[in-house]
Amino acid sequence: MNNILTIILILLIAYILYPKIMIRFNKNVKNVSGQEAVKLIRENKNLIILDVRSKSEYQTGHINASNLMPANEIASRISELEKFRGKPILVHCASGGRSPKAVNVLLKNKFGPIYHMNHGLSDFNDNLKK
Numbered sequence: 001m002n003n004i005l006t007i008i009l010i011l012l013i014a015y016i017l018y019p020k021i022m023i024r025f026n027k028n029v030k031n032v033s034g035q036e037a038v039k040l041i042r043e044n045k046n047l048i049i050l051d052v053r054s055k056s057e058y059q060t061g062h063i064n065a066s067n068l069m070p071a072n073e074i075a076s077r078i079s080e081l082e083k084f085r086g087k088p089i090l091v092h093c094a095s096g097g098r099s100p101k102a103v104n105v106l107l108k109n110k111f112g113p114i115y116h117m118n119h120g121l122s123d124f125n126d127n128l129k130k
Helices: 002-024 034-043 055-060 078-084 099-108
Strands: 029-032 048-051 089-092 114-117
Touching: 029 034, 034 089, 034 114, 089 099, 099 114
Parallel strands: 029 114, 048 089, 089 114
Antiparallel strands: none
């Protein structure tokens, strides 16, 4: 019985960590801090900002000109992002927990280059629009 629980626990941990591990080693993804994201936004007018938080989180404050697409909807709504293909995309959530899954969906659908804000808006030190 203990062996089964151990295996289940290992599989659960692997399932949780898999998206983060995959984007860390992908050459089409650059992990950035909040400070680096601010610089990217200011310097790259073609940058697409993809906010993968919930609608209610987005309404409490978001990066100006960001596009809302909750992480749990991105796979089913990927066709809506077709207009952004070939453009750099900055992906973020609130703290870096949900965005890796969204980044992996983008990678599977051959989007990029992708910038991933490691710690989400919790590390973003610029004004948010409400």
